[in-house]
Amino acid sequence: MTFVYGLDERFTSSPHPVVNLACICHSFHYIKRLIETVFVHRFSRGTMPLRNIVKNCLYYWGFAAWLAYYINHPLYTPPSYGKKQINFAVIMFLLCEAGNFSIHVALSDLWRNGSKTCKIPYPTKNPFTWLFFFVSCPNYTYEVGTWISFTIMTQCVPVGLFTLLCFIQMTVWAKDKHCTYLREFKDYPSHRMPIIPFLL
């Protein structure tokens, strides 16, 4: 990485364990996504326009490069509250990832019997799915939680920016989904909000 950070920093590794932790968490998140795409998600249309792929790849890889630049920089400053902050963030990260996974499995189960019709998702025995009481798209809620925890873990403004953009995009998707649910089901639980309980 000499061409990125300059000659003085070759072959040194970071003195901060949080940097490696961030790398592991970031990779874990995307590996989990890939596994879910192969084994969990059921797609109504098995296609995606080519232009979307270019756009999406540019977005994800570009942002990942930008975030990685700051986190792996020799002058990276670890979080202000030290280990406490990092530990809290890691726990929040794992909980949100577990939540996100639970929701994906629950949604996938709705379509399990090859039924072509939409069904209202309800909470199951898994506590993570109890967010369905309050929210139409808890998978997005958990995802935002994941990224917030990543921001706390790295205490890095570009990560915060990425989280904000994710939040905005997912809120748009959640509102859309919520409207679709309301349109299709007359008996849809009225107290549910799209993405944030009671608020949004």
Added chain:
Amino acid sequence: MAAAGGGGSRADNGYGGQQARRRKGPGALATGYLVIYNVVMTAGWLVIAVGLVRAYLAKGSYHSLYYSIEKPLKFFQTGALLEILHCALGIVPSSVVLTAFQVMSRVFLTWAVTHSVKEVQSEDSVLLFVVAWTITEIIRYSFYTFSLLNHLPYLIKWARYTLFIVLYPMGVSGELLTIYAALPYVRQSGLYSISLPNKYNFSFDYYTFLILVMISYIPIFPQLYFHMLHQRRKVLSHTEEHKKSE
């Protein structure tokens, strides 16, 4: 022949603008407000124009005229931010994004370049874009005023869709030269730049940012320019046909 009622699409962009569509124009209150807004803006840019002329006559040279119109320029150019609100509220049928982009680029040049880097204020390139903006805005705002009142003189419509051919490149040249002139001072003073390390793990280099802004003119300017040329052909030839059919 009501100019505002003519057919054809009126896509908006900065040196272009908005027109009231027949399908859902603003209500009476909104129209009244918009007329007042556009009259005030026309007057404001006229003040700037007069200020420039007076300063030129008083000084005898066209150098460093910026200082004599600095305040009205900042006030009225910043006031254009309201136009984004007009689009967002729907009282003007233009794209919020496009309008925001145009107004923000003007405001950026006024405040983040010309105001912030004092050393460029005496450059001639500043006069170049100020003159271009002044003439453009006077015509543009009077165009809107007359359109809203359904009484658009052909001269204004012609001017609006013709003078840009010279004014737009003139303005862009002035803007680019000004940003270019600001570069060494930004590099030297580290203006608006944050460097590592800091506890938020963020860095921003204003110098590089300005260079990227300059580069962005390359794809954007031709698109807007040719769009305006296309609009010109559509609007002015449509008027010809109307005239012939009367």
